[in-house]
Amino acid sequence: MTDHVPDLTGHAEALLPDGARTWWNQALARARDEGPEALPELFPALRRRIGTTGLSAGMFRETPYLVDLDAWRACDAAGHVLLEAAGSHDGPATDLFLRGDLEERTIVLKAMTLRPISPDTIALLGEVQRTNTVRHVEAGVLDANLAVRALEAGGPMTGFSQDDLHRLVLKLAFLDLPVARAYGVLDHATAELSQMLEDFAQEREAAGRPVWADTWRFLGRAAIATSRERLAAGLAHAQPEVRAAARDGVQAFGDTDLLKQLDA
Amino acid sequence: MRIFEPHAHMFSRVTDDYERMALCGVRAVLEPAFWLGQNRTSVGTFVDYFDTLLGWERFRAQQFGIHHFCTMALNPREANDDRVNADVLAVLPRYLEKDSVLGVGEIGLDDQTPKEEKFFAEQVQLAIRHDLPVLVHTPHRDKKKGFERCIDILKESGIPMERVLLDHGNEITIKLTRDLGCYSGFSIYPNTKMDPLRMSKIVVEYGVDRMIINSACDWGVSDPLMIPRTIVKLQQARVPDADIEQLVWKNPIAFFAQSGRLQENDLAWPASADLRETFEGNSVLRGQDPAALQP
Numbered sequence: 287m288t289d290h291v292p293d294l295t296g297h298a299e300a301l302l303p304d305g306a307r308t309w310w311n312q313a314l315a316r317a318r319d320e321g322p323e324a325l326p327e328l329f330p331a332l333r334r335r336i337g338t339t340g341l342s343a344g345m346f347r348e349t350p351y352l353v354d355l356d357a358w359r360a361c362d363a364a365g366h367v368l369l370e371a372a373g374s375h376d377g378p379a380t381d382l383f384l385r386g387d388l389e390e391r392t393i394v395l396k397a398m399t400l401r402p403i404s405p406d407t408i409a410l411l412g413e414v415q416r417t418n419t420v421r422h423v424e425a426g427v428l429d430a431n432l433a434v435r436a437l438e439a440g441g442p443m444t445g446f447s448q449d450d451l452h453r454l455v456l457k458l459a460f461l462d463l464p465v466a467r468a469y470g471v472l473d474h475a476t477a478e479l480s481q482m483l484e485d486f487a488q489e490r491e492a493a494g495r496p497v498w499a500d501t502w503r504f505l506g507r508a509a510i511a512t513s514r515e516r517l518a519a520g521l522a523h524a525q526p527e528v529r530a531a532a533r534d535g536v537q538a539f540g541d542t543d544l545l546k547q548l549d550a
Numbered sequence: 551m552r553i554f555e556p557h558a559h560m561f562s563r564v565t566d567d568y569e570r571m572a573l574c575g576v577r578a579v580l581e582p583a584f585w586l587g588q589n590r591t592s593v594g595t596f597v598d599y600f601d602t603l604l605g606w607e608r609f610r611a612q613q614f615g616i617h618h619f620c621t622m623a624l625n626p627r628e629a630n631d632d633r634v635n636a637d638v639l640a641v642l643p644r645y646l647e648k649d650s651v652l653g654v655g656e657i658g659l660d661d662q663t664p665k666e667e668k669f670f671a672e673q674v675q676l677a678i679r680h681d682l683p684v685l686v687h688t689p690h691r692d693k694k695k696g697f698e699r700c701i702d703i704l705k706e707s708g709i710p711m712e713r714v715l716l717d718h719g720n721e722i723t724i725k726l727t728r729d730l731g732c733y734s735g736f737s738i739y740p741n742t743k744m745d746p747l748r749m750s751k752i753v754v755e756y757g758v759d760r761m762i763i764n765s766a767c768d769w770g771v772s773d774p775l776m777i778p779r780t781i782v783k784l785q786q787a788r789v790p791d792a793d794i795e796q797l798v799w800k801n802p803i804a805f806f807a808q809s810g811r812l813q814e815n816d817l818a819w820p821a822s823a824d825l826r827e828t829f830e831g832n833s834v835l836r837g838q839d840p841a842a843l844q845p
């Protein structure tokens with residue numbers, strides 16, 4: 287059984303610029319009539335034709351999706367609608383991404399966060415994992431629960447493993463993006479991941495560079511040998527966001543002495 | 551003086567060229583898809599090249615404040631090559647819809663073969679279908695006859711002449727193109743074909759209406775600073791600044807604005823790119839501290 291795909295047509299059409307209606311109607315008709323074959327000529331024009339006005343539609347919560355539509359633009363919603371209208375859940379998205387410019391790639395990745403997990407999703411999460419283009423990491427895994435949906439998808443859609451999630455979290459650390467925006471990822475903390483983050487933190491400290499604040503959240507949730515020491519130091523850290531993350535980590539860690547320090 | 555360089559194959563230039571161009575006032579470059587010095591043997595290498603023009607090359611230019619645009623096409627030389635010609639035409643439509651693609655080019659004639667004529671005509675039709683202007687490469691050998699043949703094919707196609715830029719012109723061809731209603735392009739080279747002094751004489755004689763100059767810099771002996779060098783010659787010839795501005799800024803913008811994807815206002819400021827950003831994990835900084843390069 288595949289998850290249903292939410293219909294964003296209303297959101298996209300509410301923000302159509304003056305004069306874009308004819309193009310949009312033709313684009314929708316082409317996607318419906320010609321299927322995925324039509325998309326390579328339509329996606330490049332989306333930003334230009336539909337525009338980048340923000341959606342301001344709030345949080346979309348409908349199992350299995352958790353997506354902040356306030357992080358979407360009109361052209362993202364239009365891309366989602368076209369993919370669905372083309373009636374294929376597989377294949378075209380990867381091609382659109384690989385042959386897309388920066389905007390098309392962003393639109394494709396956003397659309398995946400509100401579509402069922404498919405081999406496309408797995409392939410594109412791999413691309414996100416390998417890119418350092420911040421906006422593509424944001425579009426694919428932030429303000430949405432796509433990474434966790436991919437991790438939890440079983441059967442034929444298996445392909446995004448706990449290892450992949452570890453690498454993705456390391457990518458967030460490397461780019462200094464907050465894990466709170468990758469919904470549900472913090473619930474999949476493991477000792478192995480904590481160790482990876484601890485090693486990265488030590489590297490950064492040796493170089494005199496700042497450590498990713500969310501490191502403290504993971505080390506509190508999945509304990510390793512250095513967790514207690516790092517959490518204790520974090521509570522007195524000079525950076526307020528590190529102190530906040532350390533407090534959150536301590537609560538998950540559950541050490542009585544450290545918890546007492548929280549009250550103090 | 552702000553400069554729109556409307557014909558530069560930056561793919562084959564080093565990063566220092568971008569910086570020198572920016573320092574001389576180049577605010578935007580247009581990079582026509584072209585022949586890479588040797589024939590390609592599969593459509594895949596074309597596709598990768600097209601993607602480079604849209605991605606990495608654009609990013610590289612932006613890091614020096616230069617806006618980067620391109621035109622896409624099967625070039626005339628490889629129109630003769632049956633290993634690639636039809637396949638390249640099949641992938642072009644998606645590329646002709648990309649935001650930074652402002653036209654179809656370089657198309658035209660080189661050796662003036664029947665195959666070149668066939669793919670030239672087909673690509674003019676693609677331009678009409680995608681509502682784009684065309685950048686036409688004219689032969690360097692047997693130039694006058696080549697120009698005349700290009701003009702015949704363009705007239706047959708039905709494309710409006712103001713959407714045509716006939717490039718690589720000289721003192722002879724300007725007589726053919728002046729009254730056609732098309733834009734006349736001149737590529738200025740260090741030693742051969744057309745030089746800054748000859749160009750200034752053409753401007754003095756014919757004016758700047760629908761005239762465009764470029765460096766056509768590529769792998770060969772060429773110079774990305776040929777527009778600035780020509781500006782000096784024009785000033786020495788007492789050509790008013792307003793005319794020079796029309797030649798090196800307003801005209802190329804007006805021509806490529808016919809794509810509907812470019813407005814002069816887009817170029818009001820240098821392109822911005824956060825130097826800390828990378829493209830696909832790649833940066834031109836090679837370990838330098840970006841903070842040191844921030845203005």
Ligand SMILES: [Zn+2]
Binds near residue numbers: 582656
């Ligand atoms: Zn050229």
